[in-house]
Amino acid sequence: MGHVAALPLLAEPGAADMTLHAGENGARVMRTVLPSGVRVLTEHMPSMNSVSVGFWLGVGSRDEAPGHEGSTHFLEHLLFKGTRRRTALEIAETFDAVGGESNAATAKESTCYYARVLARDLPSAVDVIADMVASPELNGEDLEQERGVILEELAMDADDLTDVAHERFAQAVLGEHPLGRPIGGTEAVIRSISADAVRAHYEASYRPQDLVVTAAGAVHHEEFCNLVAERLEEAGWDLSVPAAPTPRRPVAPAGIEPVGGLTVVERESEQTHVLLGVPAITATDPRRYTLSVLNAILGGGMSSRLFQEVREKRGLAYAVYSFASSYSDAGFVGVYAGCSPARLVETVQVIRRTLREVAQNGVTQEELVRARGQIGGASVMALEDCGSRMTRLGRAELVTGEFVDAAEALRRIDSVTLDEIRDLARELIGQPPTAVVVGRVPSLDTLRNALEEELS
Template sequence: MVMIPLPLHHQDTSEFSPVDPSDPTLVHRGEGGAEVRRSILPGGVRVLTEAMPGQRSTTVGFWVPVGSRDEQAGHYGSTHFLEHLLFKGTATRTALDIAQAFDEVGGESNAATAKESTCYYARVLDSDVPMAMEVIADMVTSAVLDPFELEQERGVIIEELNMDADDATEVVHEHFVAKVLAGHPLGRPIGGTPEEIREITREAVLEHYERHYRPSELIVTAAGSLEHDQICSMVLTALADAGWDLDPLAVPEARRSAEPATIESTGGLEVINRPVEQANIIVGCVGITGHDPRRHTLAVLNAVLGGGMSSRLFQEVREKRGLAYSTYSFSATYSDAGYFGMYAGCSPAKAGEVIGLLGAELDRMAAEGITDEELRKAKGQLAGGTVLALEDPGSRMSRLGRAEMVTGEFQDIDESLQRVQAVSAADVQALAAELAARPRTTTVVGPFENVAALGLGG
């Protein structure tokens, strides 16, 4: 692709405030020449980059802030379906052309559908970034959604869902989320159900595509060996070549509301009878949102409770009692809701005992708090994990996308670590007490005909 210098449209916004007022694109400057920049291009397209000196590769992502929660009746599963179909060809490229473009340069390309976003991404050598930009932009702007390919992919997606349905761990997580976020769109499965995929029409998928895949919703992020203005120029050229309307006065779509949703979760026990050798158990509740300032406190809580081999759950359930091979705690946060849970896989005969232990550990943390030693170790674990994860350009590309979509706030590594260090033991206990007091949902997948088979009563 020929690089054509194009004028950039910068918009002054309160988000990602530049560190240098004379340079409206500069968000953060780190050591060794690392820089984070943000531009708003014609059409309202947002571009965020993080230059990582010393890298020879670049990871590029095209984000659409639309996920499974945004689907309407008759469109369930369309977001994930569309993710598959964008790799099946455009007006100028076949599916094989798309695959070969990355294979022949040793690159990687993929996509991910989530509850609030979809991302198409690739990692290539810095010299191959123009190709990656051109191909992904072509997929995002000019997918043909060929009827034959759609029917072929319908079968592929159903097989993918069937594979997940055979995995008891996947099943327990899906059922837990559906129950704990009952009545909220976030509770629906990302990929839809096999029945929904069988019934969805090409017209429904096309309507979803045309409604959401447009300049004002598009976010392009890149990290690695790059120059910001060159990335912006590539994006503009690719989108203009695709025929997108790049109105110089257009502005980006507003972010999702940060107003917490009212979740009508009543808790309770659900048993899914499956002929498996191991009972899969989750005990949890409604959590916090992605905007909640206590999300760093939640990270510390998770680390202490179930974040590693020295965590309370691992030590109590596995090491001391030998009841499980895998046990951990987890959380997910979204724009207006979230959930928190504790997982264990154990012998069906021990399921009742393990359910009691999971709940008891959360209750104990709520009542007694955590020790200074646990707090110190948790902070060290989070610091190390954060730094190591962000040595990868892909992780940094994803961080930019999530920050732009969710909070509009960029945190460099040092600031993230400072916020974790600011968490106190009292903060952790207070959040644990709040979670422990919420209606508790217990989901079990195993060879149980009914609730009574667990030995817990009705």
């Protein structure tokens, strides 16, 4: 029997523990709101000997002030440069000494500092990450040094034309919406951003009521809550002041109008990269399970429509797939293919024809059954990893506001119907598509004329 637990937005400070899910063999998912507004969620996995832990802040690239694009990612880098108690080397040595893994990720709507360690080393991992989050040094010398590192990271990304194509696609399909910004910022902004601006971004976004701490594996909830509180206070945060958790983002759709059109970025390359797509549904839209099934059927595997039509039958591309990205108030779906410049127009024509076929005629029962099995199998196997379960808790708290266990998720996937898939496909594919082409283009005018006719 599946289980769904709604997560209250504004739980009373000091609220009692909330059991989100109780499974077999002692497995349990729990949530506690500390008096300071810090939210702690754990999933006890009795068979595990390790623990994945994440410290989440609901701040991402979309939250940056104009002219400060990239400051969230910059701040993530700086937290590894040292605290009032530890140098950057000491932070690294702590994890290396126990064979642990640690890293961080900046996304469009969140930032996460995470680690995976043996259960016996969990106190050390929490101590280090709490220190980084609550008392980073953020000095000007470190900022100047890390500025160069981030510029090199941007340069590396710019050399990867697949990354360039996806970044330009997000900007083109989302338009002026903040979600269209590149997470890393731009070279010009990174060169000019000041230490004061980064510190101000930290002060506004890294407060107890903003923090969500999740852990999955060999972890016991009450002990973990006490550990988190102790380490944050040792790092300098005052957790005695009552506060309600920061509300989740509004989920009303932003109403992004599809504008379509073609963007071409000419670069010397052996292969041309093309993306086609449109605005789509939000992360909390009930149809997100329908979109997962539709995505799997279109381009989610070797038996998918696009893989068979583009690669297997015609040999137009080595890599071809569909994808979907959903956020609090916006989202998009797209198709990617990398092909020879000479076969670009033909590749786009085949992709468009395949998409139109699904929108007009729907999909088959056989495809639906296969997609359910693909998604279900992948989901269950992913949840054998404590890192995936830790991430699921963070997403539940920050994004969807509900904890959905594996059985309920599979039930929702299995309840998707052929009519629902056809209706969503018609809604999405019926919009004017946005196209982005990155790479070598033999004749720009010929390309524009051919593609604009195909995309009209």
